Amino acid sequence: MLFDSALWIVTTQVAAAMAAAMANQFDISSYAPEDVITRDVCIIGGGATGTYASINLKDRGQTVVVVEKEAILGGHTNTYTDPETGKKIDYGVHSYSNYSVVRDFFARFDIPLSKYTFGAKHQAFVDFQTGEQFPEFKPSFDFSAYSAQLAKYPYLPTSWTLPEMVPEDLLLPFRDFITKYSLQDIAFTIWEYSWGCGDILGQPTVYMLKAVDQPFVEGLEQGLLTTARRNNHEIYEKALEELGSDALVSSTVSAAQRNEDEKVKLVVQTPKGKKLVVASKVVVTMPPKIENMQTLGLDSQEKAIFEQFDNSAWYVFVVTDTATAPSRSPPLPGMYNLNPTPVDGIFAGWYGGPNAVSMEDAKSDILRSIVRLRDEFGVSSTETPRFLACNSHTPFQLTVPTDAIRDGFYESLEGLQGHRNTWYTGAAFLSHHAGPLWNYTHELLPSIVDAA
Ligand SMILES: Cc1cc2nc3c(=O)[nH]c(=O)nc-3n(C[C@H](O)[C@H](O)[C@H](O)COP(=O)(O)OP(=O)(O)OC[C@H]3O[C@@H](n4cnc5c(N)ncnc54)[C@H](O)[C@@H]3O)c2cc1C
Known part of the structure; x- marks a missing residue:
């Protein structure tokens, strides 16, 4: 006792x-003065929207600090440099919508753009799990029946503002929507352009109509842009250089105090020790999964929203020694594609899964698929394919269950803008298209600047 x-x-x-x-x-007094960073805005996540927001808020006269967990900015943008030739290989984000916001952002950093073209001369469709080839398969690019469906929902490309009575078609599992509107011919191409989104056939249709939306279809028809120097990461390198000490990379927020009428305080773990960021406003751009968000000191309203998000897994890689020269909707997890690059003997590809897949499992499966492929193509080689780069883009495609969408989840999500001095941008708040996301962010910035 x-x-x-x-x-x-x-x-x-x-x-x-x-x-x-x-x-x-x-408590500010418990930090050395150099460890207290006072700014107008703290941006959390330095990917596409976080970098755009940081630079443009600066350009609007705001002082900023961006907190990014990786050592570099850029999020889903990966560029590999071949050490022998110096040639660049974009193996993450490839292309951009031809929007003024895209042209202006690249022009600000003096990066020329050119028309995007898919470089492969030949395409082979192979089941990566069995090696079986489909030589007769020709995907359709006739989007007319699909576009007629998209036209019913003009609000989807620019927001998550759904009608109060969410149309039942948007809530159908996509496989049933395909059947209902006889979209089987275009289904492969829709799947191909929504790589990374996980089990697309089982997801509520609204997610697919956002992944392959009307501006994207028009972009395919009218032409997309890419960087003329074939180095999509350059803009993030230049942005990092310009931000200097305003970018805290390899850093994460470990605790936060966000009270309505006070400055926000964020404890940030950086390679140079613990810092206290004191900011009037916060812009969250990292994927708002509960695992990421819980260190921000969530209230019950925020927690109830963020804990509903599920996600898919997506890996991107660069390999060599494949001894192949070589895509159908595969069961996931599985390899989506393997593409030649500007460097002979080096291939880049994408691998996805419906939920979490470990990097180790993804890499082993990629190697098995490549070996199966060369067996099927009759290429004899004892070489083991070698990874030159491999990056996780997980969590990708944040989704919530059908009933949550029907019950107004996205109205509640949008209702968080400005709540507790915190604003949000990024894919979960619109769609996975960099150009439209920069537009969304561009339109959000004035309200952040104008907020007291
Ligand atoms: C392989 C691939 C190819 C793509 N290709 C294209 C394309 O060709 N064209 C196109 O328009 N779109 C493409 N997309 C989609 C598009 O680029 C993305 O949807 C867009 O980058 C989303 O921007 P974001 O700012 O929301 O997220 P991201 O760019 O992912 O940025 C989020 C950032 O937050 C950081 N972060 C995560 N957790 C934390 C944390 N706890 N603390 C601090 N930071 C954190 C991440 O490291 C990341 O830098 C592609 C996506 C992928 C994965």
């Missing part, structure tokens, strides 16, 4: 000490 009460006193003392330490971490 005596032992029990002694243990209780110790436990209470430990809890009290922890609570004091937690409160202390927001």
